[in-house]
Amino acid sequence: EVQVVESGGGLVQPGGSLRLSCAASGFTFSSSWMTWVRQAPGTGLEWVANIKEDGTEKYYMDSVKGRFTISRDNAKNSLYLQLNSLRAEDTAMYYCGRDRGFHIIDYWGQGTLVTVSS
Amino acid sequence: QSALTQPPSASGSPGQSVTISCTGTSSDIGTYNYVSWYQQHPGKAPKLLIYEVSKRPSGVPDRFSGSKSGNTASLTVSGLHAEDEADYYCGSFAVSKVFGTGTRVTVL
Numbered sequence: 001e002v003q004v005v006e007s008g009g010g011l012v013q014p015g016g017s018l019r020l021s022c023a024a025s026g027f028t029f030s031s032s033w034m035t036w037v038r039q040a041p042g043t044g045l046e047w048v049a050n051i052k053e054d055g056t057e058k059y060y061m062d063s064v065k066g067r068f069t070i071s072r073d074n075a076k077n078s079l080y081l082q083l084n085s086l087r088a089e090d091t092a093m094y095y096c097g098r099d100r101g102f103h104i105i106d107y108w109g110q111g112t113l114v115t116v117s118s
Numbered sequence: 119q120s121a122l123t124q125p126p127s128a129s130g131s132p133g134q135s136v137t138i139s140c141t142g143t144s145s146d147i148g149t150y151n152y153v154s155w156y157q158q159h160p161g162k163a164p165k166l167l168i169y170e171v172s173k174r175p176s177g178v179p180d181r182f183s184g185s186k187s188g189n190t191a192s193l194t195v196s197g198l199h200a201e202d203e204a205d206y207y208c209g210s211f212a213v214s215k216v217f218g219t220g221t222r223v224t225v226l
């Protein structure tokens with residue numbers, strides 16, 4: 001059975017940092033691109049970043065470049081998202097997913113909520 | 119990269135059909151046969167419903183179908199069930215991942 005479980009969200013002040021984690025099982029994590037997608041309250045889905053199987057390629061949406069860093073540990077079947085210099089507009093549910101390419105995200109976690117507020 | 123355009127809402131009675139459109143450009147939907155659809159129930163994670171325009175992952179009922187014409191893709195739900203009430207998002211392969219604006223489907 002496939003399981004994708006995010007953690008690490010919480011309340012943080014503007015300018016602060018958080019590290020999100022995503023633990024995956026039930027599929028070959030080390031052979032899978034992985035992605036982060038977020039959803040601000042009451043709004044639609046927004047792709048944030050993705051990373052190649054071996055971590056050698058990483059891509060980000062423009063508004064998070066230089067502030068967020070995606071990484072992975074294939075030995076631990078885990079994906080990470082380091083969020084720095086957080087802004088109020090980063091407030092969202094952050095979902096982790098397996099990215100098969102060509103806009104096919106077939107496994108999703110339940111999400112972890114990040115709230116940026118003073 | 120602009121978001122793909124969907125109607126904000128759609129509705130139908132149980133047993134009826136509803137079709138949702140997803141309008142892109144010649145740079146995304148118009149060029150690539152890589153259109154996906156995701157279903158999201160309130161408070162839940164998205165779920166892949168359709169990929170590569172019209173393919174269904176294992177376990178997705180065949181009353182969900184996808185198609186494409188020019189720069190517009192469509193999702194049709196035939197024989198609406200109460201549990202189909204959800205938000206639906208399209209996605210298309212392009213330089214960077216873009217999701218549609220989302221459509222809330224209401225079962226009357």
